[in-house]
Amino acid sequence: MSSSTYSLDERHRQLGLTDGEYARILERLGRAPNDVELAMLSLMWSEHCGYKHSRRLLRRLPKEGRHVLMGPGENAGAVDVGGGLAVAFKVESHNHPSAVEPFQGAATGVGGILRDVFAVGARPVAVLDSLRFGEPSSSQRSRYLLDQAVAGIGHYGNSIGVPTVGGEIYFESSYEQNCLVNAMCLGLAPHARLIRSAAAGAGNVVVLLGALTGRDGIGGASVLASAELGEGDEAKRPSVQIGDPFTEKKLLECCLELLDRELLVSLQDLGAAGLTSAASEMASGGGVGLTIDLCQIPLREADMEPFEIMVSESQERMLCVARPESVGALLDVCERWEVLATTIGCVTDSGSLQVLHRGNVVADVPVSVLIDDCPLYDLQPEPPSSDLYSSPGAVISGNEPPADTLLALLGSANVASRRPVFEQYDPIVQSRTVRRPDEADAAVSIAGNGRRVACDPRRGAAEAVYECSANLACVGAEPLGLTNCLNFGNPEKPHVAWQLTEAVEGLAQACEAFGVPVVGGNVSLYNEAPTGPIFPTPVVGMVGKLPSAARAGRMGFARVGDAIALVGPFEPSSVGSELAKLRGQAPVGELPAADAGALRVVHEAVRARVRSGAFRSAHDIAEGGVAVALAECCIAGGLGASVRLPRGLDPFGEAPGRAFIVSGPAEGLAGFVVIGEVGGEELRIEDLLELAVSELREARDGGLAELV
Amino acid sequence: MKFGIVRFPGSCDDVDALQAATRVGDAVLLWHADHDLQGVDAVIVPGGFSYGDYLRAGAIARFAPVMVQVEEFARAGGLVLGICNGFQVLCEAGLLPGALLPNLSLKFLFRQVELEVVRGVGPFTGACETGERLSIPVKHTTGRFYAPDHELDRLEANGQVMLRYTRGNNPNGSLRDIAGVCSEFRNVFGLMPHPEHAVDPLRGSVDGLKIFESMRAHVEQHVLA
Numbered sequence: 001m002s003s004s005t006y007s008l009d010e011r012h013r014q015l016g017l018t019d020g021e022y023a024r025i026l027e028r029l030g031r032a033p034n035d036v037e038l039a040m041l042s043l044m045w046s047e048h049c050g051y052k053h054s055r056r057l058l059r060r061l062p063k064e065g066r067h068v069l070m071g072p073g074e075n076a077g078a079v080d081v082g083g084g085l086a087v088a089f090k091v092e093s094h095n096h097p098s099a100v101e102p103f104q105g106a107a108t109g110v111g112g113i114l115r116d117v118f119a120v121g122a123r124p125v126a127v128l129d130s131l132r133f134g135e136p137s138s139s140q141r142s143r144y145l146l147d148q149a150v151a152g153i154g155h156y157g158n159s160i161g162v163p164t165v166g167g168e169i170y171f172e173s174s175y176e177q178n179c180l181v182n183a184m185c186l187g188l189a190p191h192a193r194l195i196r197s198a199a200a201g202a203g204n205v206v207v208l209l210g211a212l213t214g215r216d217g218i219g220g221a222s223v224l225a226s227a228e229l230g231e232g233d234e235a236k237r238p239s240v241q242i243g244d245p246f247t248e249k250k251l252l253e254c255c256l257e258l259l260d261r262e263l264l265v266s267l268q269d270l271g272a273a274g275l276t277s278a279a280s281e282m283a284s285g286g287g288v289g290l291t292i293d294l295c296q297i298p299l300r301e302a303d304m305e306p307f308e309i310m311v312s313e314s315q316e317r318m319l320c321v322a323r324p325e326s327v328g329a330l331l332d333v334c335e336r337w338e339v340l341a342t343t344i345g346c347v348t349d350s351g352s353l354q355v356l357h358r359g360n361v362v363a364d365v366p367v368s369v370l371i372d373d374c375p376l377y378d379l380q381p382e383p384p385s386s387d388l389y390s391s392p393g394a395v396i397s398g399n400e401p402p403a404d405t406l407l408a409l410l411g412s413a414n415v416a417s418r419r420p421v422f423e424q425y426d427p428i429v430q431s432r433t434v435r436r437p438d439e440a441d442a443a444v445s446i447a448g449n450g451r452r453v454a455c456d457p458r459r460g461a462a463e464a465v466y467e468c469s470a471n472l473a474c475v476g477a478e479p480l481g482l483t484n485c486l487n488f489g490n491p492e493k494p495h496v497a498w499q500l501t502e503a504v505e506g507l508a509q510a511c512e513a514f515g516v517p518v519v520g521g522n523v524s525l526y527n528e529a530p531t532g533p534i535f536p537t538p539v540v541g542m543v544g545k546l547p548s549a550a551r552a553g554r555m556g557f558a559r560v561g562d563a564i565a566l567v568g569p570f571e572p573s574s575v576g577s578e579l580a581k582l583r584g585q586a587p588v589g590e591l592p593a594a595d596a597g598a599l600r601v602v603h604e605a606v607r608a609r610v611r612s613g614a615f616r617s618a619h620d621i622a623e624g625g626v627a628v629a630l631a632e633c634c635i636a637g638g639l640g641a642s643v644r645l646p647r648g649l650d651p652f653g654e655a656p657g658r659a660f661i662v663s664g665p666a667e668g669l670a671g672f673v674v675i676g677e678v679g680g681e682e683l684r685i686e687d688l689l690e691l692a693v694s695e696l697r698e699a700r701d702g703g704l705a706e707l708v
Numbered sequence: 709m710k711f712g713i714v715r716f717p718g719s720c721d722d723v724d725a726l727q728a729a730t731r732v733g734d735a736v737l738l739w740h741a742d743h744d745l746q747g748v749d750a751v752i753v754p755g756g757f758s759y760g761d762y763l764r765a766g767a768i769a770r771f772a773p774v775m776v777q778v779e780e781f782a783r784a785g786g787l788v789l790g791i792c793n794g795f796q797v798l799c800e801a802g803l804l805p806g807a808l809l810p811n812l813s814l815k816f817l818f819r820q821v822e823l824e825v826v827r828g829v830g831p832f833t834g835a836c837e838t839g840e841r842l843s844i845p846v847k848h849t850t851g852r853f854y855a856p857d858h859e860l861d862r863l864e865a866n867g868q869v870m871l872r873y874t875r876g877n878n879p880n881g882s883l884r885d886i887a888g889v890c891s892e893f894r895n896v897f898g899l900m901p902h903p904e905h906a907v908d909p910l911r912g913s914v915d916g917l918k919i920f921e922s923m924r925a926h927v928e929q930h931v932l933a
């Protein structure tokens with residue numbers, strides 16, 4: 001191709017493709033793509049769909065494990081939990097839409113991850129959220145984003161009847177422009193109902209289920225998700241989809257009934273890049289072609305152009321393949337659930353995605369070009385030569401008495417009670433929830449502290465794995481699998497590439513050491529504003545198995561007279577800690593090292609003793625160090641405690657996932673470092689502080705309530 | 709004793725109610741589009757967001773085909789329990805007095821609340837003592853009970869106010885702390901708290917079971933006997 005072609009034809013640049021990528025398209029197609037084809041290719045080759053800057057790196061993550069039923073590449077990963085049941089789960093980002101329109105962005109983030117889970121045949125039984133915003137005390141925008149994103153998550157999850165059982169929120173100024181909204185969903189399925197997305201069987205029928213196709217979300221994957229945010233984002237609002245949980249509720253029940261009746265060959269949700277992506281992935285998975293007639297697709301606006309129909313990101317739609325003889329029964333089930341179902345095409349053996357409109361072929365692209373030919377780039381990582389993130393403003397001086405330090409930490413936005421947020425979510429619908437938020441760490445957990453990853457990407461990312469495993473250990477659950485969402489800045493910048501590479505290495509090493517496979521996930525790059533990148537934020541979601549729900553552990557001290565022990569190799573430091581932030585220190589420095597193999601043994605020991613009842617409470621030590629962990633155990637149990645910390649231990653230093661505060665009868669704690677006893681109405685830490693539990697609670701309850 | 713739980717499109721706590729009712733008797737789901745109550749002894753209209761509740765909570769479900777039979781059943785003296793969205797639907801249908809308005813906070817709220825049994829007699833609270841405290845969760849956006857003053861006076865005089873939020877526990881601004889009311893003939897009862905989510909010690913409280921036990925006792929003594 002001569003370079004003059006490019007100057008004549010700049011459509012591809014407007015769609016986010018580089019000149020090199022366009023040349024590659026010309027070469028692979030052997031001709032110039034028409035407008036419809038180019039729109040489709042620009043989306044499939046976007047970072048969001050094609051993972052072109054991250055795919056090679058993600059190969060580093062361990063994916064094998066004896067419990068794994070479905071790994072990366074499906075709509076969601078799935079693990080065996082015994083008894084013929086599988087748990088499917090995935091975490092996904094909806095960051096850019098939420099930064100532009102937080103209510104709908106967050107709501108459709110939940111809607112999208114729910115579809116991923118029921119697309120594999122699992123009934124969604126739990127949602128968790130991982131949210132990041134700017135500082136709420138100083139930023140009106142951050143309070144608005146928090147308020148609206150939480151309302152949007154509640155709107156969707158509550159209305160569709162899936163409990164929101166947990167989550168995490170951090171506030172840091174680096175998220176001021178780029179908030180993060182990651183949603184994780186967990187579903188339950190009998191093994192026999194699990195279904196893959198691969199289309200099969202030439203002559204089989206392609207049926208579109210669910211909502212009408214409209215102009216919403218056009219180009220969302222390329223316009224929003226694969227570029228930095230900047231001025232003029234208001235104009236991108238039409239690229240944000242609108243959620244309709246009622247339609248999805250019907251779609252969910254309908255799809256599960258179709259699967260129970262064995263009426264489907266394959267099922268796929270429509271997410272980013274809409275029909276283009278769903279059809280390409282189904283065809284690619286099965287090594288077949290698909291022909292789709294756009295005139296059959298029910299439209300919200302009659303005059304939609306073919307490319308608009310192909311890339312629309314209208315929500316609450318699913319694509320399925322069925323045998324011709326099943327179509328009648330399929331349509332009957334859909335009618336009963338009042339779900340729109342339309343035959344829009346068929347499976348072919350051409351290997352191409354062929355699109356018809358009014359009798360004309362408006363696109364005909366080999367599926368291999370759409371999926372396999374997407375260019376993959378090697379990152380050019382380089383450690384940053386100077387500090388990337390500035391110091392936050394100091395909130396406390398560092399000279400105050402330890403009691404005041406503890407109260408300041410408990411009231412800080414990152415540590416304070418999440419009650420004002422989780423009270424807006426329904427955590428109990430479906431009657432499967434045995435521990436509500438604030439009662440325990442969880443059998444499904446989500447973690448990822450960006451400030452610590454900013455300090456030390458490799459150890460910080462590994463800590464997210466340790467912390468999830470520690471949370472599971474506290475309720476007595478054994479890790480089965482992990483999903484992750486990598487939220488980073490622009491990977492084309494060497495220092496972001498370095499953060500990403502180091503973080504993936506940290507995750508991989510921790511997963512290998514703990515024997516936890518990665519069964520799926522999502523990457524969200526280009527989270528940058530003119531002021532710079534977000535903290536590198538790998539969010540880890542881990543699912544564990546709890547043999548007896550009746551024995552699920554709690555975090556609160558349970559009985560006066562119980563001994564309290566510090567379990568685990570705990571050598572915390574102030575680097576990257578919540579206290580360092582309150583004192584105005586920048587996120588720099590090396591995090592404490594960890595022997596992951598030894599840590600795994602500690603987690604197993606805690607798990608076994610929670611299960612046996614030897615520990616009546618267990619809580620991992622995370623933000624704010626051992627002092628905050630002790631305070632949280634007192635608040636949750638409504639009981640005081642008297643302890644003496646080991647000599648030289650920094651009461652506010654952090655090393656997440658390494659150690660636990662446990663309590664129980666003294667004989668059950670034999671062999672552990674007993675540091676005190678439960679009782680009284682105060683938390684007393686010898687030679688350090690003495691505070692009434694009511695005072696601790698007040699500080700912790702007030703922190704976020706004043707801001708929401 | 710057979711309970712029937714109505715399933716509208718958008719019902720969310722239908723299976724929860726089914727499981728709770730199964731603890732005290734038999735229970736079946738009743739499909740919204742069928743004109744058939746399958747010979748049940750009591751009907752439960754469950755929580756959720758029937759038809760999305762995009763118009764006004766309960767306003768569309770009230771016109772569902774199955775509601776014709778539910779209304780007939782109620783007017784003939786059959787026991788009908790409305791929980792949360794079900795309470796809203798029964799108010800819309802005119803089977804219960806008053807209306808449910810958006811919470812004063814205008815936000816969805818989930819919280820375990822304490823209730824006082826105003827009257828421990830009748831088909832829905834007969835298994836409770838008058839003045840007994842129950843711990844049951846609420847979860848709703850539209851749960852503020854409202855009726856004009858003279859209507860509230862009349863309800864109280866008639867003994868139709870069955871449950872109140874205890875002092876400091878009113879989660880939504882309901883007038884006179886009303887959490888549950890019954891119809892004039894006491895056979896239709898609606899409440900915003902979710903008794904079906906308080907039936908299992910593993911999940912925190914079993915106080916809600918008393919509502920279902922009251923219904924069973926009433927049916928066994930007065931209907932099946």
